[in-house]
Amino acid sequence: MSDKAILEFRGSKYEFPVVEGTENEVGINIKTLRGGSGLITLDPGYKNTGSCESGITFLDGEKGILRYRGYAIEELAEKADFLEIAFLLIFGELPSREELHKFHEDIKHESHVDEEMKKIINGFPKSAHPMGVLSSLTSALIAFNPTSVNVASDEAMYNAIVRIMAKFPVLVAWTMRKKMGLPLEYGDDNLGYVENLHKMMFKRPNKEYQLNKVVIEALDQLLILHADHEQNCSTSTVRIVGSSHAGLFASLSAGISALWGPLHGGANQAVLEMLEAIAADDGDTEKYMAKAKDKNDAFRLMGFGHRVYKNFDPRARILKQAADEVLGDLGIEDPILDVAKGLERVALEDQYFVDRKLYPNVDFYSGIIYRALGIPVEMFTVMFAMGRLPGWIAHWREMRLRMEPIGRPRQIYIGENSRSFKTLDQR
Numbered sequence: 001m002s003d004k005a006i007l008e009f010r011g012s013k014y015e016f017p018v019v020e021g022t023e024n025e026v027g028i029n030i031k032t033l034r035g036g037s038g039l040i041t042l043d044p045g046y047k048n049t050g051s052c053e054s055g056i057t058f059l060d061g062e063k064g065i066l067r068y069r070g071y072a073i074e075e076l077a078e079k080a081d082f083l084e085i086a087f088l089l090i091f092g093e094l095p096s097r098e099e100l101h102k103f104h105e106d107i108k109h110e111s112h113v114d115e116e117m118k119k120i121i122n123g124f125p126k127s128a129h130p131m132g133v134l135s136s137l138t139s140a141l142i143a144f145n146p147t148s149v150n151v152a153s154d155e156a157m158y159n160a161i162v163r164i165m166a167k168f169p170v171l172v173a174w175t176m177r178k179k180m181g182l183p184l185e186y187g188d189d190n191l192g193y194v195e196n197l198h199k200m201m202f203k204r205p206n207k208e209y210q211l212n213k214v215v216i217e218a219l220d221q222l223l224i225l226h227a228d229h230e231q232n233c234s235t236s237t238v239r240i241v242g243s244s245h246a247g248l249f250a251s252l253s254a255g256i257s258a259l260w261g262p263l264h265g266g267a268n269q270a271v272l273e274m275l276e277a278i279a280a281d282d283g284d285t286e287k288y289m290a291k292a293k294d295k296n297d298a299f300r301l302m303g304f305g306h307r308v309y310k311n312f313d314p315r316a317r318i319l320k321q322a323a324d325e326v327l328g329d330l331g332i333e334d335p336i337l338d339v340a341k342g343l344e345r346v347a348l349e350d351q352y353f354v355d356r357k358l359y360p361n362v363d364f365y366s367g368i369i370y371r372a373l374g375i376p377v378e379m380f381t382v383m384f385a386m387g388r389l390p391g392w393i394a395h396w397r398e399m400r401l402r403m404e405p406i407g408r409p410r411q412i413y414i415g416e417n418s419r420s421f422k423t424l425d426q427r
Contacts, residue, residue, distance in 0.1 A: 004016065056398060073314055077318045112186070134172065138256060180376070269381055286342075319365035366383075
């Protein structure tokens with residue numbers, strides 16, 4: 001393979017180096033394109049543009065492969081817990097027993113949130129969307145931690161990471177409890193990271209909290225499977241905001257806002273809203289699958305297929321089993337979940353969906369599990385953010401340590417040409 005790519009334009013030739021990743025991905029480095037030729041590339045949505053080199057996550061959508069730092073997602077979901085995955089993504093290696101213990105102890109030490117934060121959350125009406133609340137609370141952390149992170153100091157970086165890993169679950173739990181009209185709870189240092197999150201979310205006043213192992217394992221897997229997914233919209237947002245040397249909390253708040261959209265993190269909420277609409281129409285799944293096949297029908301089937309994966313989403317395989325275990329253990333009878341099972345059955349057996357590889361994706365199964373766990377539909381994207389937190393941190397840290405330049409995309413101008421100003425009387 002040639003180590004250079006040649007662009008020929010209007011009689012001139014321009015050479016650009018070719019870069020190859022460790023998984024044989026090949027790209028053309030065009031950073032000298034504009035300076036040398038005056039040209040830029042036009043790539044709406046950046047579908048063909050690599051914004052960075054990264055050593056965090058590898059995915060191959062054609063083959064259905066997802067790896068964190070080289071480890072297959074299937075093995076990590078089976079053998080590791082969420083805190084181990086967070087350490088792996090952020091620092092590059094699985095922690096030793098001593099490193100994991102220290103990481104957890106340091107997180108517990110920082111898990112308090114300033115009491116004045118309660119004034120901020122109490123200022124929101126119960127009708128406020130939890131994602132808006134979470135984004136605001138994350139941004140508000142800056143006021144209580146005003147010093148910027150010294151990225152040249154390993155200790156300062158570690159302390160900032162521990163601080164947000166500690167406080168974010170509290171903000172997530174408080175966001176849900178505000179929505180449900182429950183008192184704001186703090187955590188329990190005797191519990192693991194995910195168990196503590198679940199208790200903070202679900203502990204009822206005057207009632208003893210009961211820990212369910214199957215529920216915790218399912219929640220742990222959900223968080224692991226959402227922990228990172230390469231250069232998606234919210235992760236790219238975190239990196240580009242951080243490239244201005246904005247702080248970690250500010251960059252994360254921007255990522256939360258990007259995740260909010262229904263084409264990104266809001267997709268699992270859209271799945272449940274679709275299931276509720278079908279259930280309200282007598283739960284006729286065959287009717288709606290026929291509508292999905294009809295090109296002239298405006299109905300859109302949510303939670304099937306994926307922009308990146310052209311095969312079965314590897315995360316969905318894992319969550320399908322988790323969904324079956326959770327529903328079986330909890331013995332839930334829910335018409336919404338019956339609709340979901342009906343859609344799943346058709347999609348896995350109907351040749352139309354099989355040929356087009358429109359398999360149930362991670363959003364489909366995560367929505368089902370979150371509903372079974374008793375998490376309100378408006379909180380689904382908040383839970384996605386909780387899972388994606390270590391991935392965002394890892395990319396922010398990688399971007400700052402690599403001293404990447406400030407993000408500044410170009411454009412092709414298609415507006416008016418130069419024209420003279422007209423006074424108000426002339427218009």
